[in-house]
Amino acid sequence: MRIKTAGMLLGLALLCTGCGQSIGEPNLNRHPAIDKSLYEPSDVNPAVVQASNDFGLALFEELYQVKPDQNLFLSPISVSTALALLSQGANGQTREELVTTLKLGGMTKEEIAAGYRSLLGLLGQSRKDGGVLRIANSLWLREGKAFDDGFLTSGQINYGAELERVDFAQSRTLDAMNAWVAKSTEGHIPKMVEELDAEAAMYVLNAVYFSGAWTDPFQPGITQEGSFYTDETKSIRTSFMKRGGMFEYAEQEGFDMIRLTYGQEGDAYMAILLPERKPGAMERLVRKLASKPELLTEAIGERRGSIELPKVKLSYEANLEEPLIRLGLQEAFSPGNADFSGVAPEPPNLYISKVKHKSTLEMNEEGTIASAATEVEMLAGAAPPDNPFRMVVDRPFVTAIVDRATGCLLFAGIVNDPEAD
Numbered sequence: 001m002r003i004k005t006a007g008m009l010l011g012l013a014l015l016c017t018g019c020g021q022s023i024g025e026p027n028l029n030r031h032p033a034i035d036k037s038l039y040e041p042s043d044v045n046p047a048v049v050q051a052s053n054d055f056g057l058a059l060f061e062e063l064y065q066v067k068p069d070q071n072l073f074l075s076p077i078s079v080s081t082a083l084a085l086l087s088q089g090a091n092g093q094t095r096e097e098l099v100t101t102l103k104l105g106g107m108t109k110e111e112i113a114a115g116y117r118s119l120l121g122l123l124g125q126s127r128k129d130g131g132v133l134r135i136a137n138s139l140w141l142r143e144g145k146a147f148d149d150g151f152l153t154s155g156q157i158n159y160g161a162e163l164e165r166v167d168f169a170q171s172r173t174l175d176a177m178n179a180w181v182a183k184s185t186e187g188h189i190p191k192m193v194e195e196l197d198a199e200a201a202m203y204v205l206n207a208v209y210f211s212g213a214w215t216d217p218f219q220p221g222i223t224q225e226g227s228f229y230t231d232e233t234k235s236i237r238t239s240f241m242k243r244g245g246m247f248e249y250a251e252q253e254g255f256d257m258i259r260l261t262y263g264q265e266g267d268a269y270m271a272i273l274l275p276e277r278k279p280g281a282m283e284r285l286v287r288k289l290a291s292k293p294e295l296l297t298e299a300i301g302e303r304r305g306s307i308e309l310p311k312v313k314l315s316y317e318a319n320l321e322e323p324l325i326r327l328g329l330q331e332a333f334s335p336g337n338a339d340f341s342g343v344a345p346e347p348p349n350l351y352i353s354k355v356k357h358k359s360t361l362e363m364n365e366e367g368t369i370a371s372a373a374t375e376v377e378m379l380a381g382a383a384p385p386d387n388p389f390r391m392v393v394d395r396p397f398v399t400a401i402v403d404r405a406t407g408c409l410l411f412a413g414i415v416n417d418p419e420a421d
Contacts, residue, residue: 039121041405048115051103052080053293053409055327058103060412061290062323068283069231071420073316073359073413075208077123077135082206083329084116085137085159086352089151089343094331101329113158120160123403131212131263133403133410136184137161140177140203142168147202147344169198177205185209188360201350202343210401210410212262218243218309228310229395230417232279238418240394241364244306249389255285255398257300258307258391267405271296272309273398274391282396282414289398289412296400297407305389310418312363320355361399361413 056076063072080102087098088109099105104112120135137159141147143166155161162180166173174196181192184207192205218241227235248259248269254276259269273289275281289295321333331337338351401411 039118039125041122043118044122044406045111045115045118046407047107048104048112048119049406049408050293052076053296053407054103055080055101056409056412057290057293058327059320059323061286062326063318064283064286064414066323069416071314071316071414071416073314073361073411074357075359075411076409078206078208079320079357081116081120081135081137081159082204084112085155085161086204086340086343088113088154088158089148089340090332091341092339093337094339097329097331101324101327113154117158119406119408122406123408131268132209133268134184134207134209136207138164138180138205140164140166140173140205142166142201145201145344148342151343168196168200177203181205181207186211189358192356192358197353200353208410210268212268215261215263215266216243216245223311226308227394228418236417236419239311240308241311242306242308246302246304247307248300249303249305249391250300251389252295254281254288256389256391257295259300260307268401268403268410271400271402272307272391272393273400274393274395275397277395285398286414293409296402296409303389305391308392308394310393310415312361312415312418314415314418314420315358315360316413317356317358320357324355359411361411
């Protein structure tokens with residue numbers, strides 16, 4: 001199966017509370033690149049990975065509570081990267097709230113920057129099986145506005161951010177920003193930015209694109225139509241893919257979990273978590289993930305069985321200001337109190353006006369046939385062949401895509417309707 005996902009964060013639209021003065025533009029490379037060949041898994045700071053996962057699932061829970069009956073698809077690494085980049089220019093209480101919300105409390109700016117540099121460098125390395133994981137950042141800066149050289153340099157060196165000096169009052173700027181997003185997501189998000197504020201000081205764009213093939217593909221010839229129950233009383237007809245074999249599988253309290261690996265070496269996997277058939281089961285599962293993110297990454301045993309999984313095509317969009325405020329990020333949104341003096345000289349004061357996230361998910365049977373991953377093969381605990389499981393994903397479920405080498409949570413979602421594109 002070929003799965004394509006694209007996650008996008010726009011936001012961090014920074015506005016001024018006064019008029020900025022023009023100074024010279026720093027002499028920086030507009031299109032930098034982190035040297036991805038420099039990094040090994042041992043170079044990644046596990047505290048940064050854990051923080052991104054913890055923050056992402058806390059935000060995931062907040063978004064679920066707002067619209068529990070709708071599809072949800074979030075890229076934790078996308079949102080955490082964009083906010084971590086911005087934290088490099090935050091000071092005082094604003095910085096304290098940012099790093100606390102991001103679960104990075106106690107880390108210095110230098111430690112955070114170094115942590116993301118190695119993590120993004122490793123995640124961006126070429127996949128041996130031809131799979132693609134791309135994380136891109138860009139800073140769109142208002143022409144004539146003064147910015148701190150140290151902030152821009154850190155953005156380039158540690159986050160691989162591209163720099164663009166633009167006039168936000170010109171329609172071509174909107175076109176250029178959407179073209180950047182479309183290119184970074186292979187056309188899966190053709191229009192991210194709806195309109196620009198001509199007085200904005202800066203826009204931060206982050207794009208995450210993943211494309212991979214199952215280690216063991218589903219066979220199209222046995223895909224069959226079946227009922228997917230969107231709630232206790234309603235169902236829709238949709239296509240279910242089917243496959244049997246040995247899987248990473250666990251029966252946990254309140255849910256079952258299976259992991260389906262990608263590529264010849266299984267360097268990424270999709271976790272499917274199916275709540276039990278009881279009222280409130282999904283809410284309890286989401287709460288459990290937010291309190292124990294390691295459920296998605298800790299080792300589980302192999303077991304023989306079968307999986308019946310609906311084909312999925314969905315898109316998701318959300319404004320993140322209110323959820324982030326509920327998580328504790330408050331001062332950054334205040335025109336009078338935000339302290340981003342490390343981004344640009346003050347006055348005028350800068351504050352975050354908008355944080356928008358958009359993502360897509362597609363699944364079908366396509367894929368390449370390859371041997372099982374080494375990591376999977378080494379797992380213990382296979383069940384006896386006379387006790388196979390059967391997992392029929394015919395009701396709302398949680399899905400997550402995880403990079404195995406780092407344990408980084410790339411995407412997390414809830415599928416309430418597999419065809420609500």
